[in-house]
Amino acid sequence: VYYSWIRSSIASRKPYDAMVREALAGEGISFDVGVANYVVRQLQRNGPPQDTYDNLAAHSAEKFLGVPMLCISCHDGLGHLELVNTYLRNKKREDFWKMAAFFAKTTSRGERYADPANPNANPVRYTVAVNPQGAYRLNTTDGNKTPRQPKSGQPDVVAPAFLLTGEQPKPGEPLRVAYGRMLTADRQFARAAVNQLWKEMFGRGLVEPVNAFDLSKLDKQPSHPALLEDLASEFIARRWSLKELHRLIVNSATYQQSSQPRADCLAIDADNRLLWHHAPRRLEAEC
Numbered sequence: 001v002y003y004s005w006i007r008s009s010i011a012s013r014k015p016y017d018a019m020v021r022e023a024l025a026g027e028g029i030s031f032d033v034g035v036a037n038y039v040v041r042q043l044q045r046n047g048p049p050q051d052t053y054d055n056l057a058a059h060s061a062e063k064f065l066g067v068p069m070l071c072i073s074c075h076d077g078l079g080h081l082e083l084v085n086t087y088l089r090n091k092k093r094e095d096f097w098k099m100a101a102f103f104a105k106t107t108s109r110g111e112r113y114a115d116p117a118n119p120n121a122n123p124v125r126y127t128v129a130v131n132p133q134g135a136y137r138l139n140t141t142d143g144n145k146t147p148r149q150p151k152s153g154q155p156d157v158v159a160p161a162f163l164l165t166g167e168q169p170k171p172g173e174p175l176r177v178a179y180g181r182m183l184t185a186d187r188q189f190a191r192a193a194v195n196q197l198w199k200e201m202f203g204r205g206l207v208e209p210v211n212a213f214d215l216s217k218l219d220k221q222p223s224h225p226a227l228l229e230d231l232a233s234e235f236i237a238r239r240w241s242l243k244e245l246h247r248l249i250v251n252s253a254t255y256q257q258s259s260q261p262r263a264d265c266l267a268i269d270a271d272n273r274l275l276w277h278h279a280p281r282r283l284e285a286e287c
Contacts, residue, residue, distance in 0.1 A: 005034025015240035016193060020064055021180035027128050031113065036128040043108055043126070047143025050100070052108070053136060054145060057100040061163070064183055066192030066213040069163070072096045074146050087215040091163065097136060097148070101160035102169075102179035105134035130174065136160075164188060164215070188215065190232035194245065195222075198231070201249055203279045223273050 009019050026035030042059050044051035054073045061069040069088065071081060073096050077089040106128065113125045136158040140148045150156045160175055161168050162182040169178035183189055192213065199205035206222045207213055214221050222228045231245070238244040249255055259278040272279060 001034040002037035013243055016242050017184040017240040020184055024180040025176040030126040039108060039128045040126045048140045050140055051143045053100040053103040056103040062211045065188050066211055068212055069096055085214045095163050097158045098161040099163045101136035101158045102175045104136040105130050105175050107131045190235045191228060194231040194235050203281050
């Protein structure tokens, strides 16, 4: 059902930002409701629930913002990320906890399911729902992360805030709905999306790896900074249409370059960073 939801959403030209908001806020039984499976796929079954909240925050930041936040889920950036990501160098573990707190009211209850068509499979299906009393508490000493404990004078409950801007939910706004709204409204969401599509079509993103954006180096980390910004602007202007973005790229002279390398260009730019020829590659299995 997850695959079917993705496929039908793209086939019906659902805007990409709407797809992401639906996935982040999905509820229901995982065997029946496609969007519920986004949460299910990030479940951490051998630790406290905060591990799952962390997984959801780190995965959504990596896939939808292109920012690798997993490191700061265990420790501050300072002293660890100076040579890896200068933007995250200045972020603290508390900043990540605030991102993860958007998922703190999310519950997932698993139960064995007897499949009449396959009685030996014995799968588990999950019900994803909202617990109004849920909170991100700093009270763990086990699981897959270093201990979560409040510092002196710090409350033991973390209030949600979007790491890139510090924005908090509106009064009464469901937390995952708020998170999806903030995430898809941020320009980095558009950058990450066009960069991923560019990699699918050219074999290499304008930023590589696609999940390693350094937001302090947007003027020099991309191979073509102006192109990345122009594509992000076009994606927003075209109302997050994947088909329109795809059409824009395939109609470009860059995409329509010959795949035959030329000796004169090869001598100047062997890595093809200037995109002077189209890199050949094998067809994917789906093709």
